[in-house]
Amino acid sequence: MAKTKPGKKDLDSYSIKGTNKVVRVGDCVLMRPSDSDKPPYVAKVDRIEADHRNNVKVRVQWYYRPEESVGGRRQFHGAKELFLSDHYDFQSAHTIEGKCIVHSFKNYTKLENVGPEDYFCRFDYKAATGGFTPDRVAVYCKCEMPYNPDDLMVQCEGCKDWFHPICMGMTIEEAKKLDPFLCSDCSSEDDAKRTF
Ligand SMILES: [Zn+2]
Ligand SMILES: [Zn+2]
Numbered sequence: 001m002a003k004t005k006p007g008k009k010d011l012d013s014y015s016i017k018g019t020n021k022v023v024r025v026g027d028c029v030l031m032r033p034s035d036s037d038k039p040p041y042v043a044k045v046d047r048i049e050a051d052h053r054n055n056v057k058v059r060v061q062w063y064y065r066p067e068e069s070v071g072g073r074r075q076f077h078g079a080k081e082l083f084l085s086d087h088y089d090f091q092s093a094h095t096i097e098g099k100c101i102v103h104s105f106k107n108y109t110k111l112e113n114v115g116p117e118d119y120f121c122r123f124d125y126k127a128a129t130g131g132f133t134p135d136r137v138a139v140y141c142k143c144e145m146p147y148n149p150d151d152l153m154v155q156c157e158g159c160k161d162w163f164h165p166i167c168m169g170m171t172i173e174e175a176k177k178l179d180p181f182l183c184s185d186c187s188s189e190d191d192a193k194r195t196f
Pocket of ligand 2: 186
């Protein structure tokens with residue numbers, strides 16, 4: 001009779017050692033980097049499996065930080081921005097050091113407080129080509145930049161576009177005091193109407 005190799009067993013969850021945190025398939029986790037000076041890696045757990053010796057491995061889909069992408073970090077990238085890559089790996093479950101939440105861009109901008117475990121993702125990233133999906137995003141302000149949720153923007157009552165106070169030549173405090181806020185184009189139009 002042929003001997004069957006002791007098989008691998010899929011698990012539903014894994015408890016992070018020394019914590020009461022339970023990781024389930026689909027959760028986002030922080031993984032200890034080999035270089036302890038670096039921030040933790042962020043990944044989505046795709047599969048959890050144990051071998052016959054009960055060594056637990058996780059199959060993860062990596063999130064890339066902007067600085068790890070081919071194009072590097074750009075001005076419009078948020079501090080907590082991540083890209084969901086098409087890069088998968090098997091890792092020992094021991095390298096999981098905590099859990100985190102990767103929000104959609106829309107939900108992230110609605111958070112009252114951004115905690116250390118909060119991240120957001122608005123782009124998928126192809127690790128081999130450095131390509132992003134979507135490859136176009138809406139741009140705002142005179143500087144025609146995509147929205148960086150870390151930078152305050154004010155909406156013009158006239159054209160409904162969003163602006164960085166600094167691009168309008170004012171401080172954040174000055175912009176907040178203007179209620180309603182009108183961008184330079186709309187306020188000059190406004191002046192023109194008043195003169196007539
Ligand atoms: Zn701007
Ligand atoms: Zn305007």
